[in-house]
Amino acid sequence: MQLFLISGLSGSGKSVALKALEDSGYYCVDNLPAALLPVLVENLHQTGNTRIAVSIDVRSGDSVKQLPHYIERLKQQGIDVHLLFLDAQTDTLVKRFSETRRRHPLRNALPPAQTNEGLTLPECVQLEREMLAEISNIGHRIDTSELGANALRAWVKDFKGVDRARITLLFQSFGFKNGIPLDADLVFDVRCLPNPHYDPVLRPLTGRDAAVIEFLERNQNVQQMCEDIRSFVERWLPCFIADNRSYLTVAIGCTGGQHRSVYLVEKLARCFKLQQQVLLRHRELGNTY
Structure with a gap:
């Protein structure tokens, strides 16, 4: 089984990357809580799905911090796991949210006691970056600051096609x-x-x-x-x-x-x-x- 995990900052292009993998024949799941990853993989394995792509980010709440642990467990089971982490400059992310007038999902992901409606959009981006710091270090990072959707799709397809046994x-x-x-x-x-x-x-x-x-x-x-x-x-x-x-x-x-x-x-x-x-x-x- 081959498992591609897509993570990264909100607004960095995770939906575009996931769609590119779906177009390449992967069974795709968006916004999966990190704690459910082992269960999903086991169920799909039983149904014969061998190529899976899953998007996991801060919307998972505190369980996203356990993602490195889940990845290691899956690798020990012989599953070919690869993490693609999308990032972008803070001003680029702020501009994208401002243009779409979307609410930053981090505000909805935080527990009620931690929610702070007074956070500015740049502060949300910075907090999200800190929450995902450990994940960004274990995956292949792509900076999407200057990338259009077509270029990102091409980069994801290149990432999918390389031999993982070699650098x-x-x-x-x-x-x-x-x-x-x-x-x-x-x-x-x-x-x-x-x-x-x-x-x-x-x-x-x-x-x-x-x-x-x-x-x-x-x-x-x-x-x-x-x-x-x-x-x-x-x-x-x-x-x-x-x-x-x-x-x-x-x-x-x-x-x-x-x-x-x-x-x-x-x-x-x-x-x-x-x-x-x-x-x-x-x-x-x-x-x-």
């Missing part, structure tokens, strides 16, 4: 003007390199276009930066593997996330694909490659 190297480009990705394990700043943005011909292109590639490959500093990052990741990757990591996200940022970071992510992915399982993300381009 996955995830190279991600981003623009510092939109903030550092919350899901990054290693962050490299390449804003010191020559910027194609200042060339009117190259400006509308990306780091995947031949003209930009040619421009960057002519520069010795760009090539040295690429080699230094490659050498650093190669040197320390065995330590992350020894730490039983399933994913290692290497984020490379330039100013806008269009040219330099995209070029370097593409080149580094090609270098490591010969030995490792590799995924690529270009946050500012809104696509997965």
Whole structure:
């Protein structure tokens, strides 16, 4: 049996992720109380369901804190369990709630003695983040701050398809003007390199276009930066593997996330694909490659 758990902050895209798995043939359950997870898995196992996706979050109340314990129990039973944790910047979550005029579900999840109608929306987000801190550390995190629904669906399908027995190297480009990705394990700043943005011909292109590639490959500093990052990741990757990591996200940022970071992510992915399982993300381009 394969079990995908979707968790994360309210407004981060859990419904979109769950729908993507449902479209891929998974039996899906939304907003399941964490305490009922073992019972659900046992019942579905008896009915022959082998691919299950379940969304669990703070609406479970205090039982959500026991989720790591339930996951460990299920793994001991031989069930292939994977947790996908969705996150986003606080201002992004506040904006999403403000646009939809929805009430933050945390107010309904708290016991009556703890409910505080005076909490602001940012305070609800912060409290929810604290309540889910332990869960976020045991799953694969995706920062949805700059993601549209289509991009998130593509990322979830990539996550579903990887080999869990091997570590996955995830190279991600981003623009510092939109903030550092919350899901990054290693962050490299390449804003010191020559910027194609200042060339009117190259400006509308990306780091995947031949003209930009040619421009960057002519520069010795760009090539040295690429080699230094490659050498650093190669040197320390065995330590992350020894730490039983399933994913290692290497984020490379330039100013806008269009040219330099995209070029370097593409080149580094090609270098490591010969030995490792590799995924690529270009946050500012809104696509997965």
